[in-house]
Amino acid sequence: MTPATIDPTTLRAWSDLSAEAARSRESSIRDLIDADPDRSRSCTIDGARVILDYSRQRATPSVIASLLALAEQAGVEDLRTAMFRGDHINTTEDRAVLHTALRQPAGDRLEVDGVDVVGEVHEVLSRMGVFANEVRSGAWLGATGSRIRSVVNIGIGGSDLGPAMAYAALGAFDDGQIAFHFVSNVDPTDISVALAQCDPESTLVIVASKTFTTLETMTNAHVARAWLVSALGEAAVAHHFVAVSTDAPKVEAFGIDPANMFGFWDWVGGRYSMDSSIGLSTMIAIGWDGFSSLLAGFHAMDTHFLTTPPERNLPLLMGLLAVWNRDFLDIPTTAVLPYSQYLKRFPAYLQQLTMESNGKSVRRDGTSVSYDTGAIFWGEPGTNGQHSFYQLLHQGTSIVACDIIIVARSENPQGDQQDMLAANALAQAAVLSRGRTAAEVAADGTPAWLVPHKVMPGNRPVNLIMIDRLDPFTLGSLVSLYEHSVFVQGAIWGIDSYDQWGVELGKKLAVGILDDINGHASSTFDPATDASIALYRRLR
Numbered sequence: 001m002t003p004a005t006i007d008p009t010t011l012r013a014w015s016d017l018s019a020e021a022a023r024s025r026e027s028s029i030r031d032l033i034d035a036d037p038d039r040s041r042s043c044t045i046d047g048a049r050v051i052l053d054y055s056r057q058r059a060t061p062s063v064i065a066s067l068l069a070l071a072e073q074a075g076v077e078d079l080r081t082a083m084f085r086g087d088h089i090n091t092t093e094d095r096a097v098l099h100t101a102l103r104q105p106a107g108d109r110l111e112v113d114g115v116d117v118v119g120e121v122h123e124v125l126s127r128m129g130v131f132a133n134e135v136r137s138g139a140w141l142g143a144t145g146s147r148i149r150s151v152v153n154i155g156i157g158g159s160d161l162g163p164a165m166a167y168a169a170l171g172a173f174d175d176g177q178i179a180f181h182f183v184s185n186v187d188p189t190d191i192s193v194a195l196a197q198c199d200p201e202s203t204l205v206i207v208a209s210k211t212f213t214t215l216e217t218m219t220n221a222h223v224a225r226a227w228l229v230s231a232l233g234e235a236a237v238a239h240h241f242v243a244v245s246t247d248a249p250k251v252e253a254f255g256i257d258p259a260n261m262f263g264f265w266d267w268v269g270g271r272y273s274m275d276s277s278i279g280l281s282t283m284i285a286i287g288w289d290g291f292s293s294l295l296a297g298f299h300a301m302d303t304h305f306l307t308t309p310p311e312r313n314l315p316l317l318m319g320l321l322a323v324w325n326r327d328f329l330d331i332p333t334t335a336v337l338p339y340s341q342y343l344k345r346f347p348a349y350l351q352q353l354t355m356e357s358n359g360k361s362v363r364r365d366g367t368s369v370s371y372d373t374g375a376i377f378w379g380e381p382g383t384n385g386q387h388s389f390y391q392l393l394h395q396g397t398s399i400v401a402c403d404i405i406i407v408a409r410s411e412n413p414q415g416d417q418q419d420m421l422a423a424n425a426l427a428q429a430a431v432l433s434r435g436r437t438a439a440e441v442a443a444d445g446t447p448a449w450l451v452p453h454k455v456m457p458g459n460r461p462v463n464l465i466m467i468d469r470l471d472p473f474t475l476g477s478l479v480s481l482y483e484h485s486v487f488v489q490g491a492i493w494g495i496d497s498y499d500q501w502g503v504e505l506g507k508k509l510a511v512g513i514l515d516d517i518n519g520h521a522s523s524t525f526d527p528a529t530d531a532s533i534a535l536y537r538r539l540r
Contacts, residue, residue: 162274319488
């Protein structure tokens with residue numbers, strides 16, 4: 001049973017934190033660090049091969065104590081237990097939230113609504129493993145007897161962002177025998193560019209759509225189908241297409257053998273699905289062993305979140321600090337700054353994970369919130385971003401919280417370049433949090449007229465996240481860390497982090513507008529939309 005919804009502003013800890021926020025204006029991150037030489041040690045925690053140093057947050061020990069009290073008073077632990085148990089904590093859709101079951105070890109048992117979901121998960125994983133091995137080994141052949149050299153993954157949202165992010169992140173663990181392309185945008189350029197790089201005889205297309213009706217995905221899938229059929233004929237479809245779906249009749253009507261359909265469940269949201277059958281392309285790229293290690297990383301962080309005491313619990317503290325920054329320090333946005341080229345798609349992945357989950361303005365009981373929820377997430381890998389938007393981070397009028405991610409060991413060592421990369425990350429963490437005073441600037445011999453232009457205010461909160469290397473295990477652990485941080489924030493705010501009604505209306509309206517554009521309907525929309533439709537039709 002889902003715990004009752006609580007307005008967090010009525011809790012004693014919320015009042016305490018409001019008072020703490022008022023006091024925090026009297027000090028800075030620089031003051032906190034300088035006043036306590038041991039701060040970094042006491043503010044560094046680890047689990048599942050991830051290390052978090054939150055010493056550069058604007059949070060005193062009493063703030064941390066009040067945040068932990070807020071979690072207790074808001075019932076975060078009870079809701080966490082309910083989620084892992086399989087209760088229907090997605091209240092608006094009356095569903096369990098069980099992405100954690102996707103990575104439970106074989107032999108575990110979790111019965112939800114009368115079904116052993118772990119057993120079902122491993123049945124699908126086994127089928128995925130057999131198929132991925134056939135493609136990787138060359139046993140799976142196209143219609144003309146060619147082995148697969150290109151894989152095109154067609155999906156959107158989590159069906160694209162997860163696999164695309166994982167493929168980029170784990171490039172060092174791909175043997176390079178197969179090229180992967182990810183298509184999501186209904187813009188015809190996306191599918192056209194991908195197919196132009198492929199040979200129909202050696203291409204496998206994965207169509208990822210739970211209902212096999214997703215407009216963007218199925219539009220692109222039919223373009224890919226026509227491309228294949230024009231080259232190899234109708235019979236070739238079964239040799240070159242597989243589905244990640246739950247609708248066998250629609251899959252079969254498309255021409256895909258239902259035996260090559262890999263299912264998943266309504267208790268897995270798209271943005272939480274990269275370790276389900278949605279990760280089929282990932283498994284083909286890195287193999288069964290690599291994918292198993294990815295799942296093990298997820299599960300290790302799940303276990304850490306479920307069992308580690310609050311004061312040492314990475315996802316709990318990250319989530320609470322996010323609430324502190326958003327609601328008490330009035331910081332509306334977080335930049336994710338991975339100092340790893342392999343993590344170039346990680347900020348985009350987290351945009352969906354965080355903003356689709358917690359971009360809500362009503363609580364689970366339907367009452368409106370009176371406080372800020374989900375922060376805006378964005379970012380780019382370092383050091384690229386340093387020559388792009390860091391100017392605003394350092395001296396802009398808007399305060400941005402930052403998550404800086406450092407990988408200690410490169411998979412592609414080149415002299416001291418990895419040390420250079422880490423040095424840049426640490427330098428940015430120092431300047432963002434500590435700043436640079438006018439006296440320090442003047443001490444460098446800077447002319448008085450130029451001093452104000454070189455002052456860095458600092459006091460930008462920074463999480464410094466460090467891993468030893470970026471491999472499948474640590475990628476799974478990192479993603480799970482953010483998943484559970486999102487959970488903690490939603491639990492405090494009393495919102496349903498697992499629905500996405502804000503995505504649905506625009507998609508529904510687009511269908512009506514498309515009919516109107518093509519002359520199949522004479523619907524009337526608002527005057528601005530009607531005028532825009534008319535303008536588009538003239539320009540087209």
